[in-house]
Amino acid sequence: MDNSVYVVKTTVNQERAVANLVESTIREKEKNEHGIKAILVPEELRGYVLIEASFSDAIEQLIQDIPHARGLIKGELDLEEVEHFLTPKPSVTGMVEGSIIEVISGAFKGEHARVKKVDEVHEEITIELLEAMVPIPITIRGDSVRVLSKEEKS
DSSP states (O other), X not given: OOOEEEEEEEOTXXXXXXXXXXXXXXXXXXXXXXXXXXXXXXXXXXXXXXEEEXXXXXXXXXHTTSTTEEEEOSSOBOHHHHHHXXXXXXXXXXXXXXXXXXXXXXXXXXXXXXXXXXXXXXTEEEEEESSOSSOOEEEEEGGGEEEEEOOOOO
């Protein structure tokens, strides 16, 4: 039997809780009578949980008793329609030279800096701290920073 992806509407910011409750409910049963193969909670899709399953009736029955699950959206998605949620995006996407960033982890946590170079292949950026007396280029991982403004260098 082919699997399709079904969309469960949830309370915003409760997507993970709903997914965890669905998973624990399935694990409590000795066999997976719901036909659920996978549960996906994409960060960029707030208020929704994607469930890959054989049929929708069992999902509807399963989520009835789960808090914050608002209901099953009619219809189904093909796996191709959700593949883009499954491929990780490089951590330096959206960063450009001249952007002002805040370091969110590591030795320079809390410091503000200007991006001097973006290395998409290694997912690293070279920065110069704004508060430093002498500008020293520092190379750090792209997931260690948060972009504050995307100002191009003049």
